[in-house]
Amino acid sequence: MRLLRALVVSLFLLVAAVTAPAVTAAGAGWTSVWTTSAQMPSKTMGPSWSLEGFSNHTLRQVIRVSQGGLATRVRLTNRYGTGTLAIAGGTVAVTGTGADIRPDTLRPLTFGGAAEFRIPAGAELATDPVPLPVAPFQSLTITLHLAAPTGPATHHAQALTTSYRATGDHRADAAGTAFTETTQSWYYLSGVEVFEVLPQRSGVVAFGDSITEGVGSTVGADNRYPDELAERLAAEGIPRAVIDQGIGGNRLTVDSSWLGASAQRRFQTDVLEQPGVGTVIILAGINDIGLSAAGPGAADTVVPVSTDQLVAGHLDLIRRARAKGLRVIGATLTPIDGSPYFSPAAESARQALNSWIRTAGAYDAIVDFDAALRDPANPRRFAPQFDSGDHIHPGDAGYAAMAAAVNPADFG
Structure with a gap:
């Protein structure tokens, strides 16, 4: 042997x-x-x-x-x-x-x-x-x-x-x-990377910001939602590589020296050039909304971004992914009430983008992370068991719930 x-x-x-x-x-x-x-x-x-x-x-x-x-x-x-x-x-x-x-x-x-x-x-x-x-x-x-x-x-x-x-x-x-x-x-x-004699292009890229990155999960425990998703798929007998391309504070449309190149700018290297990938899950826009007005972070990070700009950014990523033959799954933005990002205007923008993701038919499929994590008694907030405590990032249980919300049939 x-x-x-x-x-x-x-x-x-x-x-x-x-x-x-x-x-x-x-x-x-x-x-x-x-x-x-x-x-x-x-x-x-x-x-x-x-x-x-x-x-x-x-x-x-x-x-x-x-x-x-x-x-x-x-x-x-x-x-x-x-x-x-x-x-x-x-x-x-x-x-x-x-x-x-x-x-x-x-x-x-x-x-x-x-x-x-x-x-x-x-x-x-x-x-x-x-x-x-x-x-x-x-x-x-x-x-x-x-x-x-x-x-x-x-x-x-x-x-x-x-x-x-x-x-x-x-x-x-x-x-x-x-x-x-x-x-x-x-x-x-x-x-x-690992080598495959007959590559399947079955890998999944989780692409987004700090929620994709796993902020709020236990340090060193590999409890980010992409980790949880890979473990779930393996347990169900349908293993796939799941890779994490999240950056904390990252925005869909705005570049930053410390919050990373925008999702649009880094999509080529972080998604389209990844070998063995067949699907991308896009969770992007909450930082564009939260940093459209003065709030957390340095003043030089504040750049107003409209819902129309966010929709255009999503459409750009969808077009480029499909041109490479990838399945594209859109994820709704999770609750922010109680966090420094929250305001009536920010909540209105989040709801507007989520409505577009759910109803426009632009994505091949959607995963409703908002519905998976929100409190039924107050849908603008996290359910308490899923909140890391800062009211914007899930904890370990929240990331497990996100992984459970993904439908593997959507990978094609």
Whole structure:
């Protein structure tokens, strides 16, 4: 059995090496099983190393895949770098506890066979295929040694899990004792892919803002709604990769240096270029509504956006997704009463956009997250059991309810 597995892995790696382009976000035969959306180096809603960057550091980051495979590769990004990013070395392994890894699973990350490689400013690359069998819902630890000063770092601000930093080269350490600094952001990571001989294009992208990102869920527990949806599909015997492309504070129509490029601007890289994807669920617009008037956040984030502009933005995403052959599911905006975003005007705009999503027939299907989470006694508010406490983000039970509201038949 062990010899058979080795032969199968060798075949996967051979086919992968032949078919996969060297520098790309996509590639024939590969399926995205974990992703995160890149953001500019900036201030964040918590402690972050993005503005200071790294110098003579080892960065250790933990992710969880939504589907398994026999061959794996990691996508690294320098999308918002101002200079070339030098990777002095990297590894991937199955996660142990905290910053520990399972040493028997440790594998080097290479590019073109080289342990040291560079990523030009504005670019990303996929590492060489790695012969590391990965099981569905397995946690992987990706470790990067950054010897030379990086400058400000492309990152994802709210990872909702812990990343670790050590001084010096600790890429091969099994124990995490050297990793004494922590943050809750990801850096330079774009995605993890597994190779499929016969790709199905069955993957699902959850695309949106902090509610898609999972803010309000338990940190480190992988209880975001995309995580819950992947687990539900697997339990029902219809497993699919489900990837999360949410950014906290992100808007459909407005770019921001710290809340991310607008959904319209990042849709190409975060959805249309993802390999193995067949469906996208779009939950977008609540931050455009909430930040149309002075309220939470910095004053420079306030940009008035009309319902007509939001409808036009949704139609733009639908058109582009269909042009790539994707199924497009529209999600209604969840309640905001009790949050800093709430006002009579904001509630009117939310209801107007939800009415359009439900009745216009523009989407292939809809998922009514509003109906799934609202309080029957006061439909403008979350049901108490689904509220994280801030009255705008669900808690763990709310994210489970969102996953339960999705109809798998809508994936086609």
